[in-house]
Amino acid sequence: MADVGELKDFICQKFCENVGLNAEELFGADLTLAEVIARSDRMTNSVDLMEAFAKSSNALRKQYAIRVRLPALSLDTPISQVVDLFVRECQQGRPV
Amino acid sequence: MRFEESVLTLRVRPNDLDSLGHVNNATALEYLEAGRWAWMERNALRKVAQVVALTLRIEVDYRKEISPQEVVVHTRLEFPHEEELRDPEELHYRVRFHQQILIDAGTRLAVEARVQAAFVHAQSRSLCSLQEFLEASRVSPP
Numbered sequence: 101m102a103d104v105g106e107l108k109d110f111i112c113q114k115f116c117e118n119v120g121l122n123a124e125e126l127f128g129a130d131l132t133l134a135e136v137i138a139r140s141d142r143m144t145n146s147v148d149l150m151e152a153f154a155k156s157s158n159a160l161r162k163q164y165a166i167r168v169r170l171p172a173l174s175l176d177t178p179i180s181q182v183v184d185l186f187v188r189e190c191q192q193g194r195p196v
Numbered sequence: 197m198r199f200e201e202s203v204l205t206l207r208v209r210p211n212d213l214d215s216l217g218h219v220n221n222a223t224a225l226e227y228l229e230a231g232r233w234a235w236m237e238r239n240a241l242r243k244v245a246q247v248v249a250l251t252l253r254i255e256v257d258y259r260k261e262i263s264p265q266e267v268v269v270h271t272r273l274e275f276p277h278e279e280e281l282r283d284p285e286e287l288h289y290r291v292r293f294h295q296q297i298l299i300d301a302g303t304r305l306a307v308e309a310r311v312q313a314a315f316v317h318a319q320s321r322s323l324c325s326l327q328e329f330l331e332a333s334r335v336s337p338p
Contacts, residue, residue, distance in 0.1 A: 147252060147290055147314040150323050154287035161285060170287070172322035 102164055104187060111186045114159045115179065118152035119143065126179055133182070134175040146175065153182070166190050197281040197330075201272040202238035204231050208264045219262035224307050225254065228295050231269030232311065235293070240335040246318055247332040252290065253312040260299060260306040267306070268298040274310065276326070288326040290314050 102110075116123050120142040125131075137143040143152075150170065157168045168189040173182060212223045219227075229251075236242070275292040290312055297307035315329040316322060 145252070147323060150289040154289055154325070158286050167285070170325075172320065 104191070107160075107164070107190050108183060108187055110163065111156060111160070111183055111190075114156035115152070115183070118155045119149070127183075130178045130180045132176050132178050133173060136179060137175070156186070160186070160190065164190070197284070198278060199235075199239050199273045199281075201270060202231065202235040204234035204269040204271070205266055206230060206269065207266050208262060210264070213264065216261075217263065219267075221256075221258060224256070224258070224262070224297060227267060227269055227297055228254070228256075228271075228307070228309050228311065231271040231295050231297075232293060232313075234269065235271040235273070236333070241330070241333040242335050244332050247315055247324055247329045248318050249313045249315055249329065251311060252314050254309060255311075256307060256309045258307055260304060262297070262299055262306050265299060266301075268302040270296045270298065284327070289323055291326060 112123060112127065116126055119126065119136055120140045121136070125139065126136065129135075131139065133146070133149055137145065137149060140148075143149060153170050157170060160166050160168055166189075168186055171185065206227055208219055212219050214220045233243075272294050273291060274294040275290070276286075276288050280286055280288070291314075293309075293311045293313070295307075295309045295311060296305055298304060299306045315324045315326065317324050317328075
């Protein structure tokens with residue numbers, strides 16, 4: 101399995117691609133999920149956000165053969181916490 | 197996984213008409229909703245209490261007026277695409293239907309719509325995936 105740093109970079113890159121914000125905008129101020137929806141031109145509601153996380157999860161599965169479960173997240177959750185959660189899920193190693 | 201297009205025929209009711217004698221715009225939305233229920237039935241999916249489908253967005257083009265007659269509602273799943281549905285592990289949290297209401301014995305397009313829906317667990321009100329919805333709603337073979 102890839103090391104944690106590589107996985108974290110991959111997850112951050114996929115989050116940026118799928119929410120339509122660059123890394124500085126997304127992680128610089130550690131936006132909450134509500135702020136991500138407000139700032140991204142692609143996002144209207146929490147379903148858009150879940151779709152973005154699902155695409156990131158699907159990418160992880162294709163690239164590293166790791167399955168990540170997506171938990172229910174409140175809109176005041178900071179994006180860094182979501183990244184940590186994805187990394188933890190990867191470390192728990194639910195292979196496809 | 198493949199889903200079939202559904203075709204539903206409805207008769208316009210007198211109370212569907214507005215003062216100009218044609219179907220009220222809001223009533224066309226009811227026809228579209230009936231079309232989506234027909235799509236569920238066509239694809240052996242039933243309404244269940246645990247997981248609920250919610251309408252997120254409706255885009256409608258009203259093209260022709262609908263006078264009292266039979267109308268035909270066509271409903272097909274437009275997103276996720278068939279090839280995306282082939283991978284059972286691929287998660288989706290949204291679906292989009294393409295719907296048409298046809299008049300004059302199904303020969304003329306009166307209404308065209310794109311409808312997005314998502315799914316929630318009824319009890320927790322948390323979002324759930326298309327896969328969870330399908331798992332809960334699929335009618336078991338007898």
